[in-house]
Every structure is written in structure tokens, then in C-alpha cells.
Amino acid sequence: MTAAHEYEDMHHLVDRLPPAGVRRLRVLVESDPELSRFAETPQTQSARRELSFIGLGASGRSDISERHDELLREGLDRPS
Known part of the structure; x- marks a missing residue:
């Protein structure tokens, strides 16, 4: 078999x-x-770090596409 x-x-x-x-x-x-x-299911596996900017699309901001580089840097805590 x-x-x-x-x-x-x-x-x-x-x-x-x-x-x-x-x-x-x-x-x-x-x-x-x-x-x-x-x-193991995704819920039982070790927790993974969630990116803080994941929900950015539903943030209510209207300038996201214009400021995406700046917002990503803020979300990743990186200097300009």
C-alpha cells in the first residue's frame, strides 16, 4: 500500500x-x-506579532494613499 x-x-x-x-x-x-x-491550529500555535498598521484601511483617514510611506514608517517605528 x-x-x-x-x-x-x-x-x-x-x-x-x-x-x-x-x-x-x-x-x-x-x-x-x-x-x-x-x-496545532493557528489559534494554538505560538502567537505571532501582529503589525500595528494592519487595520489602517479602516482608519477613517482620507490621506492614506498620499502618506503611505510616512504611515508605514510610523507603524514600523523607523526614522525617516
């Missing part, structure tokens, strides 16, 4: 599981030292 075939079989197995079975499978994977890192 090839790895691709095993992967496909596992996909079909998970698709057939009831919700309670999926939750039990997740608990098993999360408790396995070798597999737990694959069960």
Missing part, C-alpha cells in the same frame, strides 16, 4: 466518523508526542 493510498483511506475514514468520533480522534492525535504538532 502506497503512502498516497493510505492518506486517501484515512481521509475517507475521518469523513465517515460521527462528530464524537472526530473529537476522540483529535484527542488521540493531540496526546501523541509524535503527532501532536500536526494537530
Whole structure:
């Protein structure tokens, strides 16, 4: 049996599981030292630094496109 075939079989197995079975499978994977890192979701992975200017588009400012270089420098705390 090839790895691709095993992967496909596992996909079909998970698709057939009831919700309670999926939750039990997740608990098993999360408790396995070798597999737990694959069960991490973006929410459970270490927090990444969010850029302070991400929401700039909804800031209410009307001069964003004209001052984008200056605003980016401010957001990154870099001198001119």
C-alpha cells in the first residue's frame, strides 16, 4: 500500500466518523508526542506579532494613499 493510498483511506475514514468520533480522534492525535504538532491550529500555535498598521484601511483617514510611506514608517517605528 502506497503512502498516497493510505492518506486517501484515512481521509475517507475521518469523513465517515460521527462528530464524537472526530473529537476522540483529535484527542488521540493531540496526546501523541509524535503527532501532536500536526494537530496545532493557528489559534494554538505560538502567537505571532501582529503589525500595528494592519487595520489602517479602516482608519477613517482620507490621506492614506498620499502618506503611505510616512504611515508605514510610523507603524514600523523607523526614522525617516
